[in-house]
Amino acid sequence: MVPLLLVLLVALLLFGLGFAVKVLWWAAIFVFVVWLIGFIARGTGAAGSRSRWYRW
DSSP states (O other): OHHHHHHHHHHHHHHHHHHHHHHHHHHHHHHHHHHHHHHHHHHOOOTTOOOOSSOO
């Protein structure tokens, strides 16, 4: 009975980890797309301007 519970616990843990990794991949893709849009939208300026799209 205990080995069965351990196998089920490991399977549940791996399923949860896989779901979390998939969510993190989608979040990373979303952040990258937002960064890319910001880079393209603010990156085009006058030839002599020193405008930056980030604020640090």
